[in-house]
Each structure stands twice: as C-alpha cells, then as structure tokens.
Amino acid sequence: MSHLSKSDFKVARTCATKLWYKKHGFPTNNDENEYMKMLADGGFMFGKLAMLLFPEGIEITGSIPEAIATTETMLAENTNIILFEPAISINNQLVRVDVLVKQDNLIKVIEVKSKSFDAVKMQQEPNYWFNPKYDFTPYIEDIAYQTKVVKEKFSNAKVESYLMMPDTSSISQFDDLI
Secondary structure, three states: OOOEHHHHHHHHOOOOOHHHHHOOOOOOOHHHOOOHHHHHHHHHHHHHHHHOOOOEEEEEOHHHHHHHHHHOOOOOOOOOEEEOOOOOEEOOOOEEOOEEEEEEEEEEEEEOOOOOOOOHHHHHHHOHHOOOOOOOOHHHHHHHHHHHHHHHHHOEEEEEEEEEEOOOOOOOOOOOOO
C-alpha cells in the first residue's frame, strides 16, 4: 500500500505530475544536488537541537510499518509522552511528526524548521505569516497536513500545531552570538 506522505503532499501542491513521477520512482534533479543535501543536513541539525529541548523524549526508529506499530503502542500505553519522529498513518496518509507531545487528551504536533522568523516583525505586521515576502506558506501547509492526519487518527483528542523555528530577533545568552 502506498501512503500519501507529507513530502508527497508538498510535491502534489506544486504539480500533480511530479507526484506521479515520484510515486513511480523516477529520479529528480535534487537526487544528486549538493546544495539540497546541505540544506537537508541543516534541517537534520535543527531536529537534533530540538530533541535537546525535550530530554525525556523517545525517538521512534525502524521501517515505516515498525514505526507505525511502535508509535501506536506507545501512544496507547502512555497518558503523557513525548515522541520524536512518530509515524502516524490513517486512510493511506502518513506523517512523521518531528516532535509529538501527548498530555492526557492534548496532542501537540511540533514541526521543526531551520528557516528563521522575526518575532518583532511578527508583532508589527498583522499578516506576517502569510506575507509573500517571507514565504512561510510551505511551512504552514506542512504543519497543516500533519495536523489534519493527526486529527483524523485521534479524533477524540484536542490537537494543537506549532512551528519551532529560530527567532532572529532574540539575543543569545552567550557572548558573541546573536
């Protein structure tokens, strides 16, 4: 069975034909692109940094079927738990949430991004997140799809979604870092 993953959803939003080619295993120009690999590594580093903010979190590993089974077991057996990369699947949809926090009947879906934002501008500009100048639309669509899938899977839970991103308006607590 083929799932519609978050990356599939993002490809389909740009071009349905690209999704068809992706699902049929055709290579892309990005497969050997060093710049794209560097960006992916940056995202990986931010994901690992986010894990440090939740030291009690548990990383879900293994194949997709193993990760789905482990995720479902851990969420069913624990009232309060934090999971990294849990696999949530329903109705042929699949997401791997960066950080999922379950607190009783509340589920927080946290998507970690290396793209920065400016909290000062966010307060000053009413449509900051939707301003084409900053181009947050792909990130909003990303977390929206994840939230949709989690809400479908856990229809009795309250689901909240968050983007975790570096804030360029913050000052570091360490000297010589901004």
